[in-house]
Amino acid sequence: MTEQPLPGGFVGAAVRVGGTVRKAAPPDAPFVGRLLGFFAERGWPGAPRWLGVDERGRQVLGFVEGDVPGGDAAAPVGDDALAAVARLVRAFHDLTAGSALAGDQEVVCHHDLSPANTVFRAGMPVAFIDWDLAGPGLRVQDVAHVCWQFVPLGPGVAPAEAGRRVRVVARAYGWGDLAVLVDTVLWWQDRCWRGIEAGADAGVPAMVRLREAGVVSRVRAAYEWTGRHRRSLG
Ligand SMILES: Nc1ncnc2c1ncn2[C@@H]1O[C@H](COP(=O)(O)OP(=O)(O)O)[C@@H](O)[C@H]1O
Ligand SMILES: [Mg+2]
Incomplete structure (x- = not known):
C-alpha cells in the first residue's frame, strides 16, 4: 500500500x-x-x-477522520470549540485518575495538546492525536498547555481577550485556581524553549530543525509576553 x-x-x-x-x-x-x-x-x-x-x-x-489544523494560517479556535477542548481533556483526565497508568500522579497527561494535535469535525474537537509524550502528571499541566496553545498566549494577542479565553478554558474544565494555571503556562513555555535549545546544542536533529525554524525565539517571546501580562490573564 x-x-x-x-x-x-x-x-x-x-x-x-x-x-x-x-x-x-x-x-x-x-x-x-x-x-x-x-x-x-x-x-x-x-x-x-x-x-x-x-x-x-x-x-x-x-487514522482518525476529520481536520487537523496546520500552519500559521489555521483559523483560531472559537469559544465553543475551546470549551469543548477543555471538556475533552477533563474526560480523559477523569478516566485515568486513580488508574495504574497515572502511577503516583493525579492523572495521565497528554503533555502536548495543541490545535495541530487535535482532530476537528464540523469545527468541534473529537480526538487528540500525537500521544508520544503522554505520561503521569498533574491536571493543571494539560490545562495550562491548552491555554498556551489554543487561546493562544503570546505576542500579538490582546491580553484582556486572552484572559477572557483562559477563563473559558478554566470554567469548562472545572479548574479554579487561575494564578496556578498561569504560573504553569510560564513553567511550560520556559522549559519548552530551554529544552529545544539544549537539544539543538547537543545536535539532536529534530531540535536543530525546530531552532532553525525560529521556535526557540518564538517560545521565549511567548514566555516573556505571558510574564508581562500575568495579571490580565489570571
Ligand atoms: N491517528 C491519526 N489520525 C489522523 N491524522 C493523523 C493521525 N496521526 C497523525 N495524523 C496527521 O499527521 C500529522 C503529524 O502527526 P503527529 O502525530 O502530530 O506527529 P508529530 O509528532 O510529527 O507532530 C498530524 O498533524 C495529522 O495531520
Ligand atoms: Mg503533532
Missing part, C-alpha cells in the same frame, strides 16, 4: 497507509500502547487506536 506523507510534525515523519498512520515510535511505546488500549477498552473515542509496531519499528495507529 502507498505511503502518503502527513503534513505537520517536525518530529515523527508521519505517513498514512490506508486506514492507518505510521510514525516513529514514541520514547515509551509500551506506555503509549497501554494508554491507547485503555481508552479503547473504556470506549473513549477521543484518541486513535493503537495497532502495534510495524516491520520498520514504527508505531501503527488508527
